[in-house]
Amino acid sequence: MxxxxxxxxxxxxxxxxxxxxxxxxxxxxxxxxxxxxxxxxxxxxxxxxxxxxxxxxxxxxxxxxxxxxxxxxxxxxxIEKDPFLPLYLSGVQQLKKEFQNWQSGSGINITTIRNIILPLLNIFEENQIHLYNIHLYSNKEEYIYHHSLSVGLISAMIAKKLGYERGNINQIALAGMLADCGMAKVRSSIITKQAALTEEEFNEVKQHTALSYKMVKDIPLLKSDMKLAIFQHHERLDGSGYPSGESKNRVHIHSQIIAIADMYHAMTSERLYRSSQTPFIVLEKIKEDYFGKLDIKVVETLLELVANLSPRAKVKVSNGETGEIIFTNRDMLTRPLLKLDQTNEILDLQKRRDLHIKEVISI
The missing domain is CATH 3.90.105.10 (Molybdopterin biosynthesis moea protein, domain 2)
Structure with a gap:
């Protein structure tokens, strides 16, 4: 309007x-x-x-x-409005109320959590443009609620791409959404702090995985491997993660799905003490900087979901120009060949490393 x-x-x-x-x-x-x-x-x-x-x-x-x-x-x-954004924003506010209840000592109502995320997931799956834009819907003041809901949705999309059956896709969505529920037990002054955390504060934040597990361990509608994924979603394959420093095959694949969804949304979103980065730059960083730390199959799956755009998809480049994709090299999904709208020139992002895709306009 x-x-x-x-x-x-x-x-x-x-x-x-x-x-x-x-x-x-x-x-x-x-x-x-x-x-x-x-x-x-x-x-x-x-x-x-x-x-x-x-x-x-x-x-x-x-x-x-x-x-x-x-x-x-x-x-x-x-004009029929896309129902996703109003439903998503409403879901964020519902989750905020639940989070405040957890801070007050209430337990998790898994039925409420299901009712928030599963209708959203149905729409999210139908229109992939929201996967490209979901980080834009967040705001730094309410980041923690946006983040939890988004991680649930992105985790489910990764699971679907990996070929999981519907029941497990829904379970992954719930686990992703609840992975940070233990943050409700962390001091609110840390959650709302507008500067980088001290070592002591970060050590307190690192307890949230165990606190999250404690909050979900007695929920019968959540599978045991999903509870493990919540506990392990900050573990890394090389043993550098937390809370237990597990490595290799001791880190569950579901943990890696949530870990990568968590990292991707966090890096692309505006936070109180850290600015956002564009999705295609984040994907490149995850693939390059976290090699050996994250499951390469899951990383490649997220790359396929976000960066494998079909020909004629419209994008905006970091210099402000727009264009359509005419070819994508599967070994370099984040850097396709574009035909620019303004000049009809061909832009090869593999050669122009100073530029990157800033936004997906249409698919």
Whole structure:
């Protein structure tokens, strides 16, 4: 919907790039609007913007903010909105309430957790564009809730790609979502800290895997190997992980699925003390920097899911240009050959290491 800038509220999510006098957007689409963004828009004399019907905290946008035009009303009636984002944001807020209950000493209601993630998973599987964009839906103030829900969804997609049957895919989704439930037992001052953690604070955070296991161990609807995956999701194949320093075949494959989903979402998301990185750069770093630490089959599966784009998929490059994929080398999925929209030139990202895919626009 179109909203006047003077009526814009913090937490609104942009649906279209805000363009200036260059090929780079002033503010890219999917940005969660802050007070600073509003001031920037005013300084550029931009009078209205397109935003979603739901704010980042899950609240609906106030109806009196929408521009009252016949065109907009017709659009609202005739265009079917993708149900994923409103359902996802609502799920984040439901999980936040559950997390606060855990902080107060309540146990995990696995039925509630299932009811949050499984309907979302059905939509997530149908439209893969959300896999490319899910990190953009997060905000740093509520990162921990976004992260848990996203890890559950990404873990399930990896499991599906690996050929798991439906029951185990759903179980992996639950385990991924609950992997960090033990953070509810960590001091809230650490969770909300806006600077890098001290060694003492990080040691406390490292206890969350054991705390998570303690919270899920008596849930009969969660399989025992999923409980082990929750306990082990920070273990690494070379023995450098925690809490037990397990290595090689002593680290369960389900643990590796959640580990890689956890790492991928964390690195692509904005956090209180760390900025985000684009998915294609993160995939390259995971493959190169964590060789020997993570199961290569699972890493390659995530690469296939995110980076193996079909020809004619539309992407945005880090220099602001857009184009369509014309060829992908299976040995270098993150660096395809593109035909640029503006000039029709061919861009080979294998040769242009200074550039990378910043966003997937359509598939």
């Amino acid at each position: 179109k909203v006047r800038v003077e009526d814009l509220e913090e937490g609104c999510i942009l649906e279209e790039d805000i363009m200036g006098m260059t090929s780079h957007p002033i503010i890219p689409r999917n940005t969660v609007i802050s007070s600073l963004h509003i001031e920037v828009l005013k300084s550029f004399f931009i009078h209205e913007v397109d935003v979603g019907n739901t704010k980042a905290n899950g609240d609906p946008l106030q109806p009196n903010l929408k521009l009252d035009t016949n065109k907009e009303k017709k659009s609202e009636r005739t």
